[in-house]
Amino acid sequence: MVKIEKILKKSLYKRGLKEGYYIDKINNKLVEDVLDILFNLSDKNIIRIITSKKQEKVLEIREEEFNNLVFEGIKPKKCGCKCIFCFVDQLPKGMRNTLYFKDEDYRMSYISGNYVTLANLTEKDLDKIIKYKLSPLYVSVHATDLKVRSKMLGIKKKVDIMPIIKVLSDNKIKIHTQIVLCPNINDGDVLKKTIEDLSSFYPQVESIAVVPVGLTSHRDGLAFLENVTKEKSDEVFKIVRLYQKLFKKKIGIPLVYLSDEFYILSGEKIPDSNFYGDFPQIENGVGLLRYFIDDARSLLNKNITSIPLKGKVCVVTGLLPYKRINPYIKKLGELMGIDICLQPVKNEFFGDKITVTGLITGGDIIKAVSNKKIDYLLIPDVMLKDRKDLFLDDITLKDLGGRLDVKVYKFNPTLTGLYKVLLKISKRSKND
Numbered sequence: 001m002v003k004i005e006k007i008l009k010k011s012l013y014k015r016g017l018k019e020g021y022y023i024d025k026i027n028n029k030l031v032e033d034v035l036d037i038l039f040n041l042s043d044k045n046i047i048r049i050i051t052s053k054k055q056e057k058v059l060e061i062r063e064e065e066f067n068n069l070v071f072e073g074i075k076p077k078k079c080g081c082k083c084i085f086c087f088v089d090q091l092p093k094g095m096r097n098t099l100y101f102k103d104e105d106y107r108m109s110y111i112s113g114n115y116v117t118l119a120n121l122t123e124k125d126l127d128k129i130i131k132y133k134l135s136p137l138y139v140s141v142h143a144t145d146l147k148v149r150s151k152m153l154g155i156k157k158k159v160d161i162m163p164i165i166k167v168l169s170d171n172k173i174k175i176h177t178q179i180v181l182c183p184n185i186n187d188g189d190v191l192k193k194t195i196e197d198l199s200s201f202y203p204q205v206e207s208i209a210v211v212p213v214g215l216t217s218h219r220d221g222l223a224f225l226e227n228v229t230k231e232k233s234d235e236v237f238k239i240v241r242l243y244q245k246l247f248k249k250k251i252g253i254p255l256v257y258l259s260d261e262f263y264i265l266s267g268e269k270i271p272d273s274n275f276y277g278d279f280p281q282i283e284n285g286v287g288l289l290r291y292f293i294d295d296a297r298s299l300l301n302k303n304i305t306s307i308p309l310k311g312k313v314c315v316v317t318g319l320l321p322y323k324r325i326n327p328y329i330k331k332l333g334e335l336m337g338i339d340i341c342l343q344p345v346k347n348e349f350f351g352d353k354i355t356v357t358g359l360i361t362g363g364d365i366i367k368a369v370s371n372k373k374i375d376y377l378l379i380p381d382v383m384l385k386d387r388k389d390l391f392l393d394d395i396t397l398k399d400l401g402g403r404l405d406v407k408v409y410k411f412n413p414t415l416t417g418l419y420k421v422l423l424k425i426s427k428r429s430k431n432d
Helices: 034-038 063-068 106-112 123-132 146-153 161-170 188-199 230-251 260-266 288-300 322-336 362-369 397-404 415-431
Strands: 002-007 022-026 044-050 056-062 069-071 137-140 175-181 205-212 256-258 312-318 339-345 376-380 407-411
Touching (some): 002 034, 044 063, 056 063, 063 069, 123 161, 137 161, 188 205, 205 260, 230 256, 288 322, 312 362, 312 415, 322 339, 322 415, 339 362, 362 397, 376 397, 376 415, 397 407, 407 415
Parallel strands (some): 137 175, 175 205, 205 256, 312 339, 312 376, 376 407
Antiparallel strands (some): 002 069, 022 044
C-alpha cells in the first residue's frame, strides 16, 4: 500500500480521498509502492482505498488527477551485504542516524542512480524490473570472479552476478556498472576478467566505471585494505587503456572508464569530452573534471565584464581537484575584477586520505578559513546532503556563516554556477 501524504486539489476531498489514506489496489492490481501506481495508470482508474479506520473504499480517479496527489516516498530495502570497503562502516560515531542506514534497492537505482549489488534481488524483484522496464540500472559488480566478489561483499553466499546481468540484458534493460578497485584484491587478472565478462553484454551494459576505494581514518575492527597509490594507479591505467583501445576499435566507444582520481594520481591528462560521450557516470566522478573544464572554457570565452563587488571572496574545494580547477577560478576573478581565492580543505573529519570535494564537512571548512580575512564564502552544493543545507557533520550553511562572521552562499560546482552566484551577490550588495 502507498500512503497519500498530501492532496493538492480540494475537489479530490469531495471524491472521498483524504491525506493519510492508503491506495491498496489500482485497476485490480496490488500496490506495493509508487511505481505500481505510475506504471498501471489508465484513462480511468479504479482504486481501492484503505482509510485511517481500516475501512475499504472503491473510487474512480482520472489519470490527470493523480498529478494532484503526493505519495510517500519509497522506503529503501536494507542492504544485506557487509562490503569490506563500505563507507558507512567507516563513519565516525555520533553522526545522525540516517547516515548509518545501508540501502540496497533496485528501485532507488532506477529512480536516483544509486548503485546496488543486486545480492538481495528476488525473483519477484527481477520480474518487476522486466515488467516495468526499469532501465537503466546502476550495478556494483566489483568482480565477476565468484570467490573475489563474495569476499568483497562480505557474504558467505556466492551471488553470481553474470546470470542476473544476462536476464536483464536479454530483456533489454540497460546497465551501468562500477568496480570499486581494492589493491591486491580485485585488480590485475581479476580486473581483466571482470572487464571482459561485462563487455560481453554490450550494448546492454553501456558503461564500466573503475573507481578507487575510499578509506577513512575510522576503520578500527575492519578488514585491512590498501589505498590506491600512484604506482597502483599506473598499473590500472595500463590494463584499462588496452581495453579502451580494443573496445574503441571494435564498438566505437571506450566502454570502460577510469574515475578522475586515477588521472590525478597518475598525473595524466583528462580526456576530451568526446571520450566520455554523454557522460554516463559523471555522478560517480567519471569525467567530472572534463565537464568542469569544458564549461569553464566556454564561459571564459564570453564577454565577461567586471562587477562592483567589494570584499574578498573565498571558494572552498577538496584537495583532489584543487590544482586542476584553480587556474579557471583565478581567471574568472581577473575578468570580473573580484578578489577571489580557491581554498583547498584538508579532510580531518574522515581522514586525509579522503580528498574529494563532496565529503568535506562544515567543521573542516571552519578550520581551513577561520584565520583568513574574507567577506564571502562560497560552498559547492555537493557538500550539502539534503534540503536543509546540512553538511555531513550536521553544521548548516547558517551555522557556518555565524561562526565565521561571513556571508555564505552555495553554488552548482561549475564555473558557470560560480559566476551566476557572484552576479547574484553583486546585485544584492548593490541594493544594500
